[in-house]
Amino acid sequence: MRVLFTIALIGTIWFIFSNSMQVAAVSQAASGRVLDLLQRILRRAGLPGLAAQLTEHFVRKMAHFCEYALEGFWLMLCLRVYTRHYVRHISWPVLGGLLTALCDETIQIFTSGRSSQLTDVWLDFAGVLAGLLVGLFLLSFWRMCVILLRHREE
Template sequence: MYKILSWIAVVLWMALIFYLSHQPATISNELSSGITEMIVNALEKLASSFQFDIGDLHHIVRKNAHFFAYLTLGILVLNSLRRSGIYGMQSAGIAFLICVLYAITDEVHQLFITGRSGEVTDVLIDSAGAGMGIIVYLIISRLIGWYRNRRTVD
């Protein structure tokens, strides 16, 4: 049951990435601009003496969205592979390969969307995010295993 649910989560997350990538540039820009404005407003309240360049921040928000979307995808794919009985470094390698291939196809897909482009740098950012998600998953699962083993010994 958990195996099926974990793969459903992967497919739904990939569908969300596809949906966001399928938006024309104007709509995508409006969404990230709205998020950037919320961040700027929050930062101005916290640090009113600083001036923030909304253009630079907008670019950072867009690139971080790539990173964190694929960080999440990396976690979800690795979890699904492990629930499917694939463990060790093999599961991490397969998860990373799936995420990188999806990032490539996502950027190719954007070539056919009005005002969008496929960027190699975005694939690199996506891959870094997926890799970080996989590393985070491995660290947390190792800590949980260590904690469980420690509790059974005590």
């Protein structure tokens, strides 16, 4: 599991950084495709008003949040497989996620047509924290299930 979770974490960070290295035109085109897809889904779901209100800006911000939530989730799982005391060492993935967000925005400074925003760092960090909490909840739930199963067997 260590190797699998570590590879997933590295792959997620690579995905985040590779998106930041895209020039503005390529990044906007990708966001536009996702926006079109989401609007079609919302219209088919009977929500044309919501589809009309969905903007590329919102899609871009949610993409930031989601990719960092995934990073936070993998950070929590990696922490769990590398130490038994994952709550005691929670500061490591928190700081790792913040470092990734800072590096991501720094990369964008040097990418043609892109800019760096402090609010994006906060949004990315919120995503990391959300992913960490989801991972922590799932680990706690899994542990509770294992304890209950062991208790039933006794």
